[in-house]
Amino acid sequence: MALNRRGFLGAGAGVLAAPAVLAEGHARPRVLVIGGGAGGATAARYLARDGAGAVAVTLVEPSRVYVSCFFSNLYLGGLKRIEEIGHSYGGLARGGVNVVHDWAVAVDRAARVVTLAGGGELGYDRLILSPGIDFVEGAVPGWSLAAQNAMPHAYKAGSQTELLRAQVAAMPQGGIFAMVAPPNPYRCPPGPYERVSMVAHVLKETNPTAKILIADPKPKFSKMSLFEEGWAEHYPGMIDWVGEDFGGGVVRVDPDAMTLSIDGEATRVDVCNVIPAMKAGRIAQIAGVTEGNWAPVHAADMSSRVDPDIHVLGDAAAQGDMPKSGFAANSQAKVCANAVLAALTGSAQFPPRYANTCWSLIAPQDGVKVGATYEATAEKIARVDGFISQPGETAALRRETYGESEDWYAAMTADMFGAPVT
Amino acid sequence: MASGVKSRVKLPRRVTAGEVIPIKTLITHRMESGQRVDEAGAVIPRAIIHRFTCHFEDEAVVDIEVHPGIATNPFFEFRARVPRSGVFRFAWYDDDGAVYTDSQAVEVV
Amino acid sequence: MAEGKRLICGGLVAVLCGGAAAADALCSDPVLPAGDAAYGAYLAGSCRSCHGAGDPGAIPAIAGMTREDFAAALIGYRCGRRTHAGMQGVARSLGPREIAALAAYFATGAED
Numbered sequence: 001m002a003l004n005r006r007g008f009l010g011a012g013a014g015v016l017a018a019p020a021v022l023a024e025g026h027a028r029p030r031v032l033v034i035g036g037g038a039g040g041a042t043a044a045r046y047l048a049r050d051g052a053g054a055v056a057v058t059l060v061e062p063s064r065v066y067v068s069c070f071f072s073n074l075y076l077g078g079l080k081r082i083e084e085i086g087h088s089y090g091g092l093a094r095g096g097v098n099v100v101h102d103w104a105v106a107v108d109r110a111a112r113v114v115t116l117a118g119g120g121e122l123g124y125d126r127l128i129l130s131p132g133i134d135f136v137e138g139a140v141p142g143w144s145l146a147a148q149n150a151m152p153h154a155y156k157a158g159s160q161t162e163l164l165r166a167q168v169a170a171m172p173q174g175g176i177f178a179m180v181a182p183p184n185p186y187r188c189p190p191g192p193y194e195r196v197s198m199v200a201h202v203l204k205e206t207n208p209t210a211k212i213l214i215a216d217p218k219p220k221f222s223k224m225s226l227f228e229e230g231w232a233e234h235y236p237g238m239i240d241w242v243g244e245d246f247g248g249g250v251v252r253v254d255p256d257a258m259t260l261s262i263d264g265e266a267t268r269v270d271v272c273n274v275i276p277a278m279k280a281g282r283i284a285q286i287a288g289v290t291e292g293n294w295a296p297v298h299a300a301d302m303s304s305r306v307d308p309d310i311h312v313l314g315d316a317a318a319q320g321d322m323p324k325s326g327f328a329a330n331s332q333a334k335v336c337a338n339a340v341l342a343a344l345t346g347s348a349q350f351p352p353r354y355a356n357t358c359w360s361l362i363a364p365q366d367g368v369k370v371g372a373t374y375e376a377t378a379e380k381i382a383r384v385d386g387f388i389s390q391p392g393e394t395a396a397l398r399r400e401t402y403g404e405s406e407d408w409y410a411a412m413t414a415d416m417f418g419a420p421v422t
Numbered sequence: 423m424a425s426g427v428k429s430r431v432k433l434p435r436r437v438t439a440g441e442v443i444p445i446k447t448l449i450t451h452r453m454e455s456g457q458r459v460d461e462a463g464a465v466i467p468r469a470i471i472h473r474f475t476c477h478f479e480d481e482a483v484v485d486i487e488v489h490p491g492i493a494t495n496p497f498f499e500f501r502a503r504v505p506r507s508g509v510f511r512f513a514w515y516d517d518d519g520a521v522y523t524d525s526q527a528v529e530v531v
Numbered sequence: 532m533a534e535g536k537r538l539i540c541g542g543l544v545a546v547l548c549g550g551a552a553a554a555d556a557l558c559s560d561p562v563l564p565a566g567d568a569a570y571g572a573y574l575a576g577s578c579r580s581c582h583g584a585g586d587p588g589a590i591p592a593i594a595g596m597t598r599e600d601f602a603a604a605l606i607g608y609r610c611g612r613r614t615h616a617g618m619q620g621v622a623r624s625l626g627p628r629e630i631a632a633l634a635a636y637f638a639t640g641a642e643d
Contacts, residue, residue: 139479189436225493225494228493228494228495229452229494232426232450232451232452232494233452235452236426236452237426237427237428238426240428240450242430245448245497245499246430246432246446246448247432263432329516344456391493391494392458394461395461396461
């Protein structure tokens with residue numbers, strides 16, 4: 001890549017000048033961020049704010065409203081309104097980020113140009129990809145994106161989440177809510193199980209004879225002992241988890257007949273939430289920075305191992321030990337923004353620091369959490385030490401933990417988008 | 423009888439004579455240890471599965487004594503040699519006197 | 532063989548002593564270097580993921596803390612005198628230079 005670029009510039013092509021030249025006189029260095037979630041929004045905001053105008057920051061994001069995946073299960077549980085988890089990009093625009101609502105559809109890494117679905121082209125000196133996840137085609141036999149209205153994934157928050165909530169509300173008395181859980185690695189490891197908890201909470205109130213059936217390809221899952229304890233306490237007899245040991249990975253769905261078959265045994269269900277296996281968001285694949293399903297990065301600055309001018313944040317990145325979470329993406333974005341500013345403007349570059357905490361709600365006021373700190377090694381982002389809620393904790397401690405998650409949500413979204421406009 | 427108890431067993435239905443097969447069992451049970459206290463400070467009484475057995479026809483395969491340290495939803499995995507066609511029977515013994523049972527036939531082909 | 536053994540033992544002792552000494556120094560004699568506020572501004576990014584500007588709830592606001600209070604709180608977590616599993620992990624991941632930098636940064640009032 002580097003050799004090609006020198007050749008390209010040496011040939012005298014003047015359309016795209018080198019960053020150093022741009023910085024000296026013609027224009028500011030350009031950072032293009034694709035994806036306005038926890039990774040991309042945070043990176044754009046920190047680049048604009050800490051760069052104080054030294055770099056031109058453009059954020060490409062198709063949605064005008066960001067509905068956070070984190071806390072979307074609480075919306076499913078009736079504990080949050082959809083408006084409470086929606087955020088506009090106005091704060092970023094006011095903070096100096098050029099926000100472009102469009103899809104990025106092509107990346108020319110040699111010319112450092114991104115093409116938009118609307119036909120526009122955006123050049124960059126550094127490209128930050130934070131596209132989240134897409135689903136692996138054919139991962140759940142019988143299911144495809146065409147079936148997402150009959151059997152929603154609700155794993156990209158928004159209309160899918162609203163659809164799933166409406167389907168739960170419309171379940172007949174004594175009906176069955178089914179979930180096909182994803183294999184590792186996937187966005188938000190405790191997410192499917194928090195979702196089950198929140199659906200169980202709704203059913204306990206409105207449809208107490210209903211059942212929940214989970215087909216899971218994994219032998220165990222995040223915070224398993226905490227969820228199982230909580231399910232036994234709050235929703236006894238309602239939730240049936242079928243893990244790998246009992247054929248939970250051998251599934252087939254029929255969206256027309258509304259059946260879920262586990263290990264050859266078909267069950268007619270009323271709602272079927274299919275969460276397929278995941279891979280990096282499409283633009284990362286298009287850009288050619290993925291190996292397998294994910295985009296490998298250097299732990300020091302989240303730069304791609306394929307192209308040093310590209311950084312990959314959040315769920316799409318293969319970085320090592322951090323879970324695919326909004327908190328992790330937000331943490332990675334700050335390291336990346338600092339490194340990109342240093343490279344483009346000569347500002348100070350500080351050592352990378354990574355941390356994560358994932359809160360989950362088992363029932364109203366019954367919050368649990370898991371978290372860790374990490375360090376960058378040559379190979380990966382490596383876990384240093386961590387903590388997790390314990391079975392048998394007091395209700396007071398669980399309330400406190402839930403309170404933390406609410407404070408975190410407010411702080412995190414303000415950190416991503418700037419203070420909310422009132 | 424405790425509420426919300428559901429058992430699950432998994433083993434091959436068709437085997438060859440003398441084959442050693444894996445058997446997995448799970449029962450949903452809260453396994454209250456008797457060592458927790460509620461918000462008022464009162465001890466929550468112990469309520470666990472205290473014994474699990476598996477028989478092949480009349481022959482005992484395993485007989486397991488279970489103690490309060492075992493987590494919610496106890497899972498057991500073991501192996502058995504199948505000499506001929508027959509039925510595996512499983513039983514979980516609850517502190518409250520209930521016995522939950524399950525069974526599966528195996529055919530030697 | 533004997534030489535190899537000594538080397539391994541020597542290494543072990545050094546690691547153990549080094550770790551213990553670093554922890555003890557800050558816990559028994561919390562003297563911090565002068566703080567680099569610019570480094571602190573970068574480090575504060577980690578704090579903002581959880582510590583917002585809203586009403587004090589389960590997670591307290593930290594903007595406006597004095598240098599002394601800020602350093603004392605982090606050292607308290609690091610040394611186990613303050614109990615919060617998450618914050619203890621955070622504090623253990625910060626060295627004297629980082630704690631001083633954060634305290635210096637928050638004392639500038641930039642987060643208020």
